[in-house]
Amino acid sequence: MPRDPRHDILFTPLQIGPKTAKNRFYQVPHCNGGGYRDPSAVVEMRRTKAEGGWGVIFTEQTEIHPTSEITPFIEQHLWEDKDIPALARMAEAMKSHGALAGIQLAYSGINGPNLYSREVPLAVTGGPILTFTSDPVQARTMDKQDIRDLRRWFRNAFRRSQQAGFDLICLYGAHGFGILQHFLSRATNHRTDEYGGSLENRGRFLREVVEDLRETTRGELAVSLRMSLHEAGAYGFSNAELRDFIAMHGELPDIWDLAHGTWENCSGTSRFKPEGAQEDLVRGIRELTPKPVVGVGRFTSPDAMVRQIRSGVLDFIGAARPSIADPFLPLKVEEGRYEDIRECIGCNICVSGDMTQGISRCTQNTAFMEEWRKGWHPDRARPRGASESVLIVGAGPTGLEAALQAAKRGYKVTLAEATTTLGGRVAKERALPGLSAWGRVADFRTGQMAVMPNVEIYRDSPLTAEDILAMGADHVAIATGASWRRDAVARLHLHPIPTDPAMAVYTPDDLMAGLAPSGQTVALYDDDHFYMGSVLAELLVARGNRVHFITPAVKVAEWTDNTLEQGTIMRRLLEIGVEIHLSKAPEAIGATELTLGCTWTGRQTALPCEAVVHVTSRSPNDGLFHAARALDWREAGIRSLHLIGDAAAPGPIAWATYAGRAWAEGLDQPDRGDALAFRREITALEPGASLLP
Ligand code: ADP
Ligand code: SF4
Numbered sequence: 296m297p298r299d300p301r302h303d304i305l306f307t308p309l310q311i312g313p314k315t316a317k318n319r320f321y322q323v324p325h326c327n328g329g330g331y332r333d334p335s336a337v338v339e340m341r342r343t344k345a346e347g348g349w350g351v352i353f354t355e356q357t358e359i360h361p362t363s364e365i366t367p368f369i370e371q372h373l374w375e376d377k378d379i380p381a382l383a384r385m386a387e388a389m390k391s392h393g394a395l396a397g398i399q400l401a402y403s404g405i406n407g408p409n410l411y412s413r414e415v416p417l418a419v420t421g422g423p424i425l426t427f428t429s430d431p432v433q434a435r436t437m438d439k440q441d442i443r444d445l446r447r448w449f450r451n452a453f454r455r456s457q458q459a460g461f462d463l464i465c466l467y468g469a470h471g472f473g474i475l476q477h478f479l480s481r482a483t484n485h486r487t488d489e490y491g492g493s494l495e496n497r498g499r500f501l502r503e504v505v506e507d508l509r510e511t512t513r514g515e516l517a518v519s520l521r522m523s524l525h526e527a528g529a530y531g532f533s534n535a536e537l538r539d540f541i542a543m544h545g546e547l548p549d550i551w552d553l554a555h556g557t558w559e560n561c562s563g564t565s566r567f568k569p570e571g572a573q574e575d576l577v578r579g580i581r582e583l584t585p586k587p588v589v590g591v592g593r594f595t596s597p598d599a600m601v602r603q604i605r606s607g608v609l610d611f612i613g614a615a616r617p618s619i620a621d622p623f624l625p626l627k628v629e630e631g632r633y634e635d636i637r638e639c640i641g642c643n644i645c646v647s648g649d650m651t652q653g654i655s656r657c658t659q660n661t662a663f664m665e666e667w668r669k670g671w672h673p674d675r676a677r678p679r680g681a682s683e684s685v686l687i688v689g690a691g692p693t694g695l696e697a698a699l700q701a702a703k704r705g706y707k708v709t710l711a712e713a714t715t716t717l718g719g720r721v722a723k724e725r726a727l728p729g730l731s732a733w734g735r736v737a738d739f740r741t742g743q744m745a746v747m748p749n750v751e752i753y754r755d756s757p758l759t760a761e762d763i764l765a766m767g768a769d770h771v772a773i774a775t776g777a778s779w780r781r782d783a784v785a786r787l788h789l790h791p792i793p794t795d796p797a798m799a800v801y802t803p804d805d806l807m808a809g810l811a812p813s814g815q816t817v818a819l820y821d822d823d824h825f826y827m828g829s830v831l832a833e834l835l836v837a838r839g840n841r842v843h844f845i846t847p848a849v850k851v852a853e854w855t856d857n858t859l860e861q862g863t864i865m866r867r868l869l870e871i872g873v874e875i876h877l878s879k880a881p882e883a884i885g886a887t888e889l890t891l892g893c894t895w896t897g898r899q900t901a902l903p904c905e906a907v908v909h910v911t912s913r914s915p916n917d918g919l920f921h922a923a924r925a926l927d928w929r930e931a932g933i934r935s936l937h938l939i940g941d942a943a944a945p946g947p948i949a950w951a952t953y954a955g956r957a958w959a960e961g962l963d964q965p966d967r968g969d970a971l972a973f974r975r976e977i978t979a980l981e982p983g984a985s986l987l988p
Pocket of ligand 2: 643
């Protein structure tokens with residue numbers, strides 16, 4: 296199918312100062328949990344974006360000086376010349392298919408606890424470090440000499456960025472993370488000198504740094520300012536102030552990159568933020584400046600992108616998560632391969648990789664951050680090995696990804712699903728409040744396989760172990776998922792608690808199957824700590840129940856700190872009238888009440904209720920696997936039999952799709968024995984490093 300001519304505008308080049316972007320697809324800076332620790336993994340991840348057709352590609356936050364670093368988060372460093380080679384390799388990869396290479400430079404100020412460098416943090420106005428983790432560290436207020444020093448450190452970073460081969464430099468002043476925002480905001484700038492007070496004064500440092508940038512790079516590099524769209528609070532750098540600032544300094548950068556005041560607001564999940572959620576804050580800014588404007592909005596629909604450009608809201612379509620979920624999004628639009636676009640589902644599992652200092656992964660793009668480590672590619676499959684056919688049992692996220700990847704490799708794929716619906720858990724969870732976008736996990740994969748002649752899908756086909764042996768596939772994967780437990784067993788209770796059979800007890804599976812708790816008052820016990828508990832609380836309230844949310848944690852849904860949702864979830868539950876019981880857990884379930892124990896003191900209280908919902912843990916559905924394994928499957932010609940995904944070890948959907956991919960990648964691969972399953976880099980030793988002075 297040729298490209299829709301309405302989308303042509305996305306492929307018109309546009310100048311950014313001294314550089315020209317080949318199209319309007321602009322990968323804004325985004326973290327990846329790899330940073331300085333995994334340089335080659337990050338390089339190859341960025342290279343796939345270049346291959347996928349992005350016009351502009353940025354690094355993640357790159358810290359310019361050790362007096363400001365945000366350990367434990369793993370970003371990039373440009374502290375000394377030694378850091379240049381890794382970043383040069385990054386720039387080379389970004390430019391490999393004609394994209395402009397950008398580096399985002401950051402000085403975190405009041406946001407950098409310096410846990411690694413041990414330097415005293417410097418801030419526009421001193422005070423406690425404003426991190427997620429309330430580090431017990433304060434920053435010192437910068438004096439004039441410090442400001443001169445900081446300008447010099449920026450100049451050093453500009454020189455190094457140019458030496459590394461970048462085309463654009465982005466100065467970070469959004470999300471509350473960059474010192475440029477701290478200067479601009481009256482919340483973080485209490486200065487009474489020429490750098491504080493009026494907006495003109497608060498913008499002084501930014502103007503000086505941009506001047507320094509142009510001078511240091513001889514005007515050869517383009518300048519992007521990543522500005523906060525709106526900082527909340529009485530003293531925050533508001534949207535109105537931003538507009539005043541841009542009206543005053545419309546020509547300052549070569550491009551305005553507009554992002555929300557906090558990361559939580561900017562990168563909201565699809566549960567809470569629709570596509571294009573920042574449009575109201577951006578609209579009209581384009582008219583205040585002759586320079587192009589880029590903004591984000593989890594854009595995956597080319598129609599929505601075109602509308603942003605045609606209506607004069609944006610010049611470039613900024614994307615972090617859509618570029619992670621599908622690094623080939625621009626190329627697919629360019630070639631009119633719309634049905635091949637792997638849309639981001641807005642789950643923020645990618646963000647959790649940064650937040651947990653693991654390495655990022657993506658629910659949709661199973662190759663993300665595995666491009667170098669495992670040689671996986673977002674779209675290309677390695678050729679088929681010696682064997683020919685595979686059977687996958689269960690069409691949840693695991694089975695669907697396993698089937699798609701095996702089919703792309705060229706195997707003859709049979710996928711058998713017990714029910715009439717494909718998607719497994721996502722087929723059910725997509726019907727829950729706020730989770731409809733999660734259905735894309737199933738839709739993308741079923742859509743891709745629908746046109747593949749080597750895939751046969753059997754619905755309504757609950758297989759037995761004997762069926763499996765009779766089907767004659769070379770390789771078998773059992774992806775039969777998991778079921779929520781009906782007892783309280785999870786993290787706090789490692790064994791079931793006394794439960795009176797007269798109390799109605801439900802699981803998330805029950806509620807997703809449409810069962811409604813008998814009675815009005817429901818006690819929901821959440822020892823899962825991710826999204827399910829709060830989503831079901833919303834569902835129950837919508838159905839007219841009065842809900843008590845009980846958790847042994849000190850906050851609701853505590854793991855969702857890692858997906859930037861926890862504050863929003865808490866606010867939502869309070870707003871809809873859910874009664875929250877923190878640091879509590881049921882110790883016994885009676886016929887008409889729960890006995891709640893305080894996790895700190897053990898003090899017990901009674902909570903009358905008519906039904907209980909346990910959101911605790913899941914039991915793998917591994918019976919079929921064990922039954923098949925007990926038979927003589929090798930005799931039946933099966934070469935390998937594996938249990939994968941939630942059926943092996945329940946986890947988030949991203950773990951399931953990953954498991955499907957890993958199985959398909961491993962087909963006909965030689966046994967690696969004890970060798971590591973992925974490549975990694977280790978720190979090179981300095982000569983003589985072992986000698987103490
Ligand atoms: P995962 O997240 O690992 O993909 P899910 O629970 O989402 O797990 O999906 C498992 C799928 O397996 C469900 O759609 C379920 O209906 C299917 N299934 C379970 N047992 C069988 C079986 N014996 N034969 C075929 N399909 C099965
Ligand atoms: Fe989108 Fe989720 Fe992938 Fe992040 S992990 S890019 S939010 S699908």
